[in-house]
Amino acid sequence: MSRIAFIFPGQGAQYSGMGQDFYEQTTIGRKIYDRASGLLGFSVPELCFEKNDRLDITEYTQAAMVTTGIAMMRVLEAEKGIKPDVTAGLSLGEYCALAAAGVMSDGDAILTVRQRGILMQEAVPVGVGAMAAILALDASKIEEVLSGMEGVQIANYNCPGQIVISGKKEAVEEANEKLLAAGAKRALMLNVSGPFHSVMLTGAGEKLGEVLKGVEISSPKIPYVANVTAEYVTDESMVKPLLEKQVYSSVRWQQSVETMLADGVDTFIEIGPGKTLAGFMKKIARDVKVFNIEKLEDMDKLSDL
Incomplete structure (x- = not known):
């Protein structure tokens, strides 16, 4: 069964x-x-x-x-x-x-x-927060990079190779750059109205x-x-x-x-x-x-x- x-x-x-x-x-x-x-x-x-x-x-x-x-x-x-x-x-x-x-x-x-x-x-308020999808980088590496930052955190552990981050817009944009430098394949800003799950x-x-x-x-x-x-x-x-x-x-x-x-x-x-x-x-x-x-x-x- x-x-x-x-x-x-x-x-x-x-x-x-x-x-x-x-x-x-x-x-x-x-x-x-x-x-x-x-x-x-x-x-x-x-x-x-x-x-x-x-x-x-x-x-x-x-x-x-x-x-x-x-x-x-x-x-x-x-x-x-x-x-x-x-x-x-x-x-x-x-x-x-x-x-x-x-x-x-x-x-x-x-x-x-x-x-x-x-x-x-x-x-x-719209525009203050943001979310981004981080592709092809281990969750542990993302956690490591974000641990040294303020205003941004992991919002979704979706599946291997796809993690969503959320927080203040400027912090998310900075995190995207750092995560790309750390080996992420892509960092995509999401079309959402707020920094959900932050x-x-x-x-x-x-x-x-x-x-x-x-x-x-x-x-x-x-x-x-x-x-x-x-x-x-x-x-x-x-x-x-x-x-x-x-x-x-x-x-x-x-x-x-x-x-x-x-x-x-x-x-x-x-x-x-x-x-x-x-x-x-x-x-x-x-x-x-x-x-x-x-x-x-x-x-x-x-x-x-």
Whole structure:
């Protein structure tokens, strides 16, 4: 028997039209999108399916992505009867994982990330912070270079050969030069609206902690792996502190996958727009099964599970 992980992508994977077939062709998908619209006070289908500028603005992106991921997941569970043995999500995707694990209700996950997006958007004025992807340099070398610098840190351990750094714009630009000199193949500035997963967002994390006080948390029905620790969370009292810290801490995605691999997971199903996590999987562990669910017909690939 396969051990299956549901994994969910984060911000940046969104695109206009994501999830539209799930909305138009399934009752479950339509209900989730329409419920999200009622909770949020604006049309989530319009946000996700029609070309607009808001979809790439953090305060809207996060609610759109989590609604889409949850809708796809619930349709998959209902129509294919597939349940994960474990679950995890990259950054924003962790909220879909929490819903999959039964830790947070679908509605609370959507409402919470709406507030999370607003807080992250407002935390740092546009242009003050920045992020960059560092390619083809060992994480240990990047850590060594950054250890002697202020105002910049690792934001994402995505996979071997791809690390994202974040912080003050000038510090990130200086770090890029030093990392290229240290052997990085490329250092690419990212088109993002803030220095996410850096200490510059500590205030946003603390404000999210206040929001989370009003959110009901249940014990995980399915094990899930937290970004901050790359370890399973079994104690529900740890959920809120970890979600607060996640906003300004490194996302340990590669380490999270390695935790699941060590637990015998051999099948990973990426649920959500794009194929970002599947691309990372090819560099972390090539010998496992990886599936993408972003269109209804993609579920046909899972007939043998």
